[in-house]
Amino acid sequence: MTDQFSLKQTIYQELVEWDKKYFLHPTTVPKTHVEQGPKLIFSEGNGIYVTDIRGESYIDGISMLWNVNLGHGQKELAEAAKEQMSKLAFSSSFVSYSNEPAIRLAEKLVSLSPGDLNAVFYTSGGSESNDTAFKLARFYWQLKGKPEKTKIIALERSYHGVTIAAQTATNVPAFHEFSGSQISGVFHAKPHLTHCELGERSDPNYEGCIRYIVEKEGADTIAAVILEPVQGSGGVYIPPEGYLQAVCKLCDEYNILFIADEVICGFGRTGTMFGVEHWGVVPDLMTFAKGVTSGYAQLGGVLIKQSIRDTLVEYDDVLAHGFTYSGHSTACAVGLKNIEILEREQIVQNVKNMEQELKKGLKYLEDKHTIVAKSRVIGLLAGFELFADRDSETPFDPTVKAAVKVVEECFNRKLILRALRANEGHNIIAISPPLTINKDEIETMIQIIDDSIAACKQDLM
């Protein structure tokens, strides 16, 4: 027994040392990491729970990176990958080669997506998808005889990824400071106000900030506007009714393509299959990743409107864009199975039901703790904020790092959540659990948050 235990300890220590030494972690503070080592070394998961190599289980309150939509330990997805990979390791999608899962998934995605989004270009993730959307938009305008339409308008607070074009559209200062490298011609418009900020006012006319840039730069220089239907990493901001419709109308008016980044919102997260469905708009290009496979395989893509697809397929030379893993057969087989389960288990309906429970839970936290405010929930995508004085919206002293502290307390109580934009002085906490979550599990999460706030309230003041 003791020998077994010490062997496990030795293996664990070795992994920690190797991790510190050899594994440069993304979006991590390197100095802290090499001093303290990995926070957890995940080894397995089941439903909303993940277990670390030392055997401790945690509730995954954020679906890891907003992506494990069907939860952990979904054996059917593992089986689908195994079956496909056993048959065919890999096949190219270049120069007209194809494979069955990629074809079937394309047909399925088209049937699920709104309006006449009728073709798909595959990538391996969200950043690649957004870069692809920008390139497709520019190429489309070239084919239309308008090569000067190249500029992209994104929103402040947006997150679109880290490849250089996607990162330029991302509006998180740390990501820009990291390399300094940006593509030219990308602009950021002030975003819409949110439900919370609008209060009783109903005027959603904040697409005017986009209009201002369009008119200043000239519509004939703008290729596309990109936005997340619900802004995720930027703070979970739900647009007011009418905003997306107004942006869509503006794009039509000025002949600009409208790109919806559904990387977080897609595949049920907000209580509809895609986020845009809440507002009844159909983008020209719609990017997706994460939830398409619930994170079980690396896959993303761009859904393309019929008219754009028709223009692209008229091109009689090589479409000079593509990734080795565009249309990876295993990833696509997992995507197909993931959608099959989403539909069979009526997961979107569960999201709608659980949205009510999460709303109740956040209301309870607001009623109980005077530092909690501005909670927002759409489907199972939620956030709330902490204020020193919520009535006057007085923020906490940034050095207090209030949200980070509460998230740490939750972690100590075995719930993983995430503080958003903490290094910009915000105190927003995101909740985004697997879509398979049930009422009891939501109540457990809320109880842990309740206890964690109570435990560290004194420290925050």
Ligand code: PMP
């Ligand atoms: N778009 C959005 C809205 C995202 O949230 C993310 C990732 N969090 C991305 C794009 C980038 O995706 P990836 O990390 O797969 O490149």
